[in-house]
Amino acid sequence: MRYLSTRDEKISVSPSEAIIMGLAPDGGLFVPDDLDEIRVDYKKMIKKSYKGMAREIFAKFFPDLIIEIPDIVNKSYDNKFISKEITPLKGNDDIFFLEVFHGPTCAFKDVALSALPNLMKSAAKKIGFKDKILILTATSGDTGSAAMKGFSDVSGTGVIVFYPREGISDIQKLQMITQEAGNVRACAIRDNFDAAQRGVKKILSEEKNIACGISLSSANSINIGRLVPQIVYYFSAYKQLVEMGKIKIGTKISFTVPTGNFGNIMAGWFAREMGLPIGRLICASNKNNVLTDFLLSGLYDRKREFYKTSSPSMDILVSSNLERLLYFTAGSQKTSEYMRELETKGEYRINMEELEKIKQIFYGCYAEDDEARYAIRDSFYSNNYLLDTHTAVAYAGYKKMLDEAKEPRIPNVILATASPFKFPKAVLTAIYDKKEGSFNGEEGAFTPYNKKENKLTDEDCVKYLSRLTMIEPPSQLSGVFTKKIKNDDLIDKNEMKDYIRKKLQDVMGDEYE
Template sequence: MRFISTEGRAPPVTFGEAVLEGPAPDGGLYVPERLEPLTQADLDALSAGSLTDIARFLARRLFGSGLPEDDLAALLDEALNFPVPLVEIEPGVHCLELFHGPTLAFKDIAARVMSRLMSRITARGQDTTVLVATSGDTGSAVAHAFSGLRGFRVCVLYPQGLVTEAQRRLFTTLAGNVTAVAVEGVFDDCQRLVRRAFADEDLRRARPLVSANSINIGRLLPQVFYYFHAWAQLARAGRHQGDPALVVSTPSGNFGNLTAGLIARKIGLPIDRFVAATNINDVVPAYLESGRFLPRESAATISNAMDVGHPGNFARILHLYSDCGDTLTALRRDLAGHAFDDRATRAAMWDMYEQRGVLLDPHTAVGYLGLKAELKAHGGTGIVLATAHPAKFAEVMRSAAGIDPPAPAALRRCADLPERIIGIPAEYGALRGVLTGGRH
């Protein structure tokens, strides 16, 4: 298996090289050179498998043969050691609960797999710095995945004042090899600074850098596993038999999660249609409607992990459909876009709690609204990805549903611990100083 850049000007690399490189040297993002379709026999076997069974099978297909099979199986068993259940929340609508990992968000799954992959493929010697920008949940997932891991240091950039206290404390209270950097700006500023760092050849010669955002193919591909896991649970329960369509709604910000779903479909996962559900940062739904991709500065919302005005993974989605002739028409066939403001999001959170006793965090609420809109228009059975535990958004839950979700142990443990934060302006020189100076 080789990996190529979406820009097409970088030489192909192995999976291990792509993981350590992060962005390609031509500024593009790595994607698999080809995606091998699964057979019906493969799908039959996967439908009967557990999450780790599915991960082992797909990892061999998606990662290539760089790791011994026993080693790959062991790291996946270690990384995916928590449940990912599919729960029916109303007739024909199911939630895939991706928030049972150590930081209560879907990003635990890919971050834990990626950290263990990197520990096996990184050359020993000088510490490698894992540089990551977060709009909410990525930072804590990556920080926990690499916390205490020999040979790595972690630097997490986040927009000051634009993540919840629970999200922030999950990574600012970690000691040891984790540094939290509060940037005076928005998530797009954090992402811009990360890109500048990876383009700084002098810095990278002095300090090995790897990316842990979904721009890294090692963070992106493990997300394919749980799309198959959701379908397998639905198939075993017999809830989709005879239905005309299976629709999956993915709350979307930087669009790595949805890209993984579209890759799953490309290799044969029988999902009929996806929904790109966004808040008012709706550049992809707007593209699907108008045919024009017009990035803009992000706007703050209560679903803050989705506050992205220039989704980096959209280049991968376009590349995935580049062999379809008319890319836009092909995308519209497989993907619907729906966007919702905070008022609609709060109303959905309240309605689900009042009518069904179901607590949805604001991101999952956006996904639920997108799914309902698509099912109303076209019918079928639906799955929404529940991307975060409601307790991570206690302030929003209180105002929208009038309830304080019980705090899981992960949040209780860090509630009173001291925070370690470095504040910087949204200027590359300030970040470079953190990466090269004694404070990091």
């Protein structure tokens, strides 16, 4: 198997090279050259354990690492997730939730970023790559802490994360700026995630080596090594539905995915291409619904107002992984043209034939903050299931889609992408009802309808949320408030490259001279 750039098929590299490079030299994303090579017998696949499925899927996408893959999988998933299923399925006969947030930082990014460091180390050894690797990552909230945790103290690597100053939760920020490992660092920029992502991609495409003996790569889902591990839990969801007796083998199911950068749902597309019976992939957006509009009209227009919402990891106007879908829909030449138009004009429009091809698989829906807030409350009081703000967008969007859809309903799995305790104030506000006398008149009780709300910290809200719901918060979240802040840097977006050079000694340590 070879990996090609989405913008120029003449750029061809091995799987290991694609993992190490992260981004193609022309700014494109790497994709496998032959989808026939990744197809599997899903009936045999779902008889395997989670780790067994991971071994087979990794081997399909990274055949040059086939000898190393068993060790990679063991190192990636042994003793890192609190659930024996890794990604357990919850729900009832109507709606199911695939909980992909039981890793070290309580977000779905952990599933992939527990594997990527091991994939990178093996890939580097395979191709005789001698440089040390500096990982550059832009995050809208969760990728940063997961990347920093995954690469903590991994020899020969360092991580620098850029995140928007405003728009992420206090806990998300604390998870990054309290990381203890010496080879990781996070820095805020005075702009939004899209600016951070553009800056990182620009640096990655322009700077092959940031310094002598140090090469750059990425931990975002633009890196195929980050994306492939996410395919596994789509198979795991199907396996669990069969084992629970909710579906028979061969039944088509759909997935609803809260989506920002289009990576998580693109992993579902690859699972479908591998042979998993997926009928529909439902892309759920928040008020920044550029993807919903695109899936309806074929026009991708980032020239719109940017909204800060209660689901900050989805506050994105440029969804990088959509480029992979464009490549498989329209080819490299047109994808390159579309990306050039997006950069120069801020928009592009695909033709109707291409749009109809995409619509055969994808459906777009969205929910604003008020709808997500109601969804959290409805799910908790109706089904005793607590949603985070991103999963709530998917839940609300899916229910609206059911009202509008004309096609027959099939079993649906919503990807629950983060612990609700990562966004405690928003979730607490959604489920609290002063008419019910919550906390029984206790002094200082949380009242989201008065000025006290603005005085409460995330730490306060975690405690109140736990008491109201009688759910114990994950220790890795409740413990973050007492950790020492390592750094709290803030820069302008045009200072990112200078910041990287200034922090090389700090991040790379003895690896950098």
